[in-house]
Structure formats: structure tokens, C-alpha cells
Amino acid sequence: GRAVGFSGRVLDDSLPKYMNTPETALFDKGALLYGLERAKTSIHEQRSCIVVEGYMDVIALHQVGIDTAVAALGATLTEGQAQQLRRLEVDTVYLAFDADTAGQRATLSGLDQALGQQFLVKAVRVPHGKDPADTVLEHGPDVFLNALKDGLSEVNFRFETVMAKHNPNTRDGKRDILN
Numbered sequence: 001g002r003a004v005g006f007s008g009r010v011l012d013d014s015l016p017k018y019m020n021t022p023e024t025a026l027f028d029k030g031a032l033l034y035g036l037e038r039a040k041t042s043i044h045e046q047r048s049c050i051v052v053e054g055y056m057d058v059i060a061l062h063q064v065g066i067d068t069a070v071a072a073l074g075a076t077l078t079e080g081q082a083q084q085l086r087r088l089e090v091d092t093v094y095l096a097f098d099a100d101t102a103g104q105r106a107t108l109s110g111l112d113q114a115l116g117q118q119f120l121v122k123a124v125r126v127p128h129g130k131d132p133a134d135t136v137l138e139h140g141p142d143v144f145l146n147a148l149k150d151g152l153s154e155v156n157f158r159f160e161t162v163m164a165k166h167n168p169n170t171r172d173g174k175r176d177i178l179n
Helices: 036-046 055-063 079-087 101-116 132-139 141-149 154-165 171-178
Strands: 007-009 018-020 048-052 069-072 092-095 120-123
Touching: 036 048, 036 055, 036 069, 048 055, 055 069, 055 132, 101 120, 101 154, 120 154, 132 141, 154 171
Parallel strands: 048 069, 048 092, 092 120
Antiparallel strands: 007 018
16 A cells, blocks of 8 residues: 555657656566555455556546456556455456557457466457546446446457458468467
């Protein structure tokens, strides 16, 4: 529950979009889950957790009453972060990363880490091509909660992702899908 680092985000399109405390022994993004201190009671009670990309997503979800959200402070859910969730006796992990290409890569990588910890993992397609914060603030929490219910299993998510990238009607496409 104590501060170990600081982060800031621009409110316009200037770069860099985020500015964080440099990594230290205390501020190790791969070992921390943003919002865990506030979410851990609900996570333990519900035995489920929603993992999102950024702290703005966590803040927005908590503001609308979705209090099992935490953020992986890097490109994906790490093994160390998954172990923290295991200690809270989590059974189900919802990976709700952004709908962009980086978010989809993070979901695939997070599936690998979460499966290694033996969770039931659901890959969530965030509605309207938005991030979780934009979705709940623009469309309300019910839209996001419905997306959680429609979360895909690891196999279905991987299959849909590869099918969207390659044409199954061509020889090369079929080969790429199989690979």
C-alpha cells in the first residue's frame, strides 16, 4: 500500500505518452500490479481478476464499480504478476487489453503466463475497438461487463486471431494458419 514509483500521462497527442519512474529494486514493473492494494479484497472474494494494460483503465473501472481490475505495468502479464494472483486464490483471469495490435500481442503473451499458473483464462474483446476506460466511460459498465461474459477461451482466442490474419482459402494462408 505504499508508493514505490510515479507515473504520468499526457492528456493530448504529445509524446512520450507516459513517463514513469525508472526501474529500481522497488519499482519493478514486471513484479507489480497497479491497483492490487485496492482490488485484492474483491479479487480474493470473487476469485477472479480483470487484468488491463494501464492505470487509467484501472481507475475508470474502479470508478464505475468494477473493483477486481488491476494493470500489468508492462507489455503483458508476467509470471511474477500471475504468481501474485495465485496467492490471492484467483481461479479466473480476464485479460482485457486494448483492441490494437500491441494489445492483442499482450493478450497472447498473457495467456501463456496465466496458463502456466493454471488459471481459467478468458481473453476479452473490448467493445467498440476501445480500451476498457473509454468503453466504460462512453458506453457504461454494462457494455464492458457483457464483454467479460463473452470472453474467449485461450484456444478460441488464438484461433480467431490467426484466422483474422491469414486467408484460409489460399494454400499460403492455410500453411500460415497451421504454422
